[in-house]
Amino acid sequence: xxxxxxxxxxxxxxxxxxxxxxxxxxxxxxxxxxxxxxxxxxxxxxxxxxxxxxxxxxxxxxxxxxxxxxxxxxxxxxxxxxxxxxxxxxxxxxxxxxxxxxxxxxxxxxxxxxxxxxxxxxxxxxxxxxxxxxxxxxxxxxxxxxxxxxxxxxxxxxxxxxxxxxxxxxxxxxxxxxxxxxxxxxxxxxxxxxxxxxxxxxxxxxxxxxxxxxxxxxxxxxxxxxxxxxxxxxxxxxxxxxxxxxxxxxxxxxxxxxxxxxxxxxxxxxxxxxxxxxxxxxxxxxxxxxxxxxxxxxxxxxxxxxxxxxxxxxxxxxxxxxxxxxxxxxxxxxxxxxxxxxxxxxxxxxxxxxxxxxxxxxxxxxxxxxxxx
Numbered sequence: 001x002x003x004x005x006x007x008x009x010x011x012x013x014x015x016x017x018x019x020x021x022x023x024x025x026x027x028x029x030x031x032x033x034x035x036x037x038x039x040x041x042x043x044x045x046x047x048x049x050x051x052x053x054x055x056x057x058x059x060x061x062x063x064x065x066x067x068x069x070x071x072x073x074x075x076x077x078x079x080x081x082x083x084x085x086x087x088x089x090x091x092x093x094x095x096x097x098x099x100x101x102x103x104x105x106x107x108x109x110x111x112x113x114x115x116x117x118x119x120x121x122x123x124x125x126x127x128x129x130x131x132x133x134x135x136x137x138x139x140x141x142x143x144x145x146x147x148x149x150x151x152x153x154x155x156x157x158x159x160x161x162x163x164x165x166x167x168x169x170x171x172x173x174x175x176x177x178x179x180x181x182x183x184x185x186x187x188x189x190x191x192x193x194x195x196x197x198x199x200x201x202x203x204x205x206x207x208x209x210x211x212x213x214x215x216x217x218x219x220x221x222x223x224x225x226x227x228x229x230x231x232x233x234x235x236x237x238x239x240x241x242x243x244x245x246x247x248x249x250x251x252x253x254x255x256x257x258x259x260x261x262x263x264x265x266x267x268x269x270x271x272x273x274x275x276x277x278x279x280x281x282x283x284x285x286x287x288x289x290x291x292x293x294x295x296x297x298x299x300x301x302x303x304x305x306x307x308x309x310x311x312x313x314x315x316x317x318x319x320x321x322x323x324x325x326x327x328x329x330x331x332x333x334x335x336x337x338x339x340x341x342x343x344x345x346x347x348x349x350x351x352x353x354x355x356x357x358x359x360x361x362x363x364x365x366x367x368x369x370x371x372x373x
Contacts, residue, residue, distance in 0.1 A: 071139065071156075072158055074155070075157055076089065078155035078166055079155055080115050080154045083113070083115070085112065085113075085155075088112070088155075088157060089157065089159075090157050090159060090162070092112060093112050093157075094111045094112075095110055097109040099118060100176075102222075105120045105121055106121045107121070109169065110166075116169055117154055117167060118166075119164050119165065120165040122134045122137075122162065122165075133238035136237060136240055137165070137238040138156055140208070140214065140240055141165060144208070144211075147204060148231070149200045149201070149203045149204035149207065149232070149233055150204050150233055150235070151168060151170065151225060151234070151235040152167060153167055154168070167235075168227075169227070170225040170226065170227045170235075171227050172226065173221065173222045173225050173226075174222075174286055175220075175222040177189075177362075178221070182289065182365060183289050188287070189289075192354065192356045193356065193358060194283060194286060194287055195348075195351030195354070196232060196351060196356055197224065197283075198279070198283065198348065199351055200234070201224060201232070201234055201282075202339060202348070205272065205275050209272050209339060215240060216234070216275050218238070218255060218278075219275050219282060220281075220282055221282050221285055223236040224282070226358075228362065228363070230358030230359030232358070256301060256302055258282070259274075259305065260273070260274040260305075260333060261305055261306050262333045264302050264306050270333065272338060273337075276328050276336055276338070277328060277336065279328055280310075280325050280328030283325050283328070284311055284312075309331075310326075312325070312329075313325050313326075320347035320350065323346075323347065324346075324347040327342075
């Protein structure tokens with residue numbers, strides 16, 4: 001993520017960093033930033049999960065049972081670095097802190113033999129679709145440990161009522177980073193950092209497609225994590241789906257705010273370009289520190305996505321980045337690029353070739369927060 005280099009360089013005033021520099025400073029809002037283009041801030045971004053075809057996407061009980069048996073056989077085995085632990089129970093893991101919670105689980109920091117890791121706790125239910133979500137998240141995570149852009153799994157523990165996924169510790173999600181640490185100090189994520197975020201997310205999504213024939217379907221800032229070393233990784237694969245002839249086989253679910261137009265138009269097929277749309281929305285949100293659509297309800301944001309022009313980045317960003325985001329947010333998905341075309345775009349290639357010390361930027365950006373704590 002942060003290649004070794006002896007080149008240091010000094011950041012230019014009013015920008016994040018000179019290309020090729022080792023370190024970028026937080027980007028504060030420049031005078032020419034066109035504030036009128038930004039919609040009024042709201043903390044009521046819709047988090048409603050849509051089940052547009054719940055009946056068709058429900059999983060047959062026998063299929064769920066077969067998957068469960070295969071997964072259950074490795075319960076209690078944790079592999080952390082060179083160490084392997086067997087027959088581990090959740091009571092063997094000491095809770096140190098609560099890290100967060102969402103619609104489908106609680107995450108805590110736990111310790112085993114002085115090794116710290118994050119544990120995602122999910123409650124099993126009689127709902128086949130919810131159980132499928134948990135097992136899908138677990139299965140994809142465990143099968144993706146060879147991808148450095150996906151959160152690493154150490155193993156899992158299953159008891160009669162819960163599934164506990166043990167994962168590497170990350171610092172925070174990008175939504176928490178900008179909302180709790182950067183916005184209060186009027187700091188914006190620099191374009192160079194957003195470039196590195198994009199590289200990591202695209203590589204993770206491309207890996208899922210190329211190696212597992214999977215579409216993520218829930219790309220958003222809260223599912224993009226960063227660690228203290230500056231590594232950016234994708235997480236939460238509960239609603240990921242298999243692709244059949246390159247298209248998703250069910251409409252399934254997703255957070256309304258990041259669904260692409262074709263996903264909101266019932267009955268239409270969609271493919272990995274739906275995740276590319278969600279990436280574009282996420283980049284605008286991270287760049288401007290606010291969700292780009294105005295809305296009064298989840299329904300109205302869906303109307304905005306399908307009926308209104310796609311949002312755009314302000315002109316304070318480079319033309320190359322603005323074009324990259326614009327192409328991600330082509331409303332006609334057939335005009336939207338897939339991964340093989342996306343990685344050839346100028347802004348993407350420029351960020352691949354530029355060394356940026358994300359670790360130092362992260363620590364410098366929230367240094368005052370740590371001091372206060």
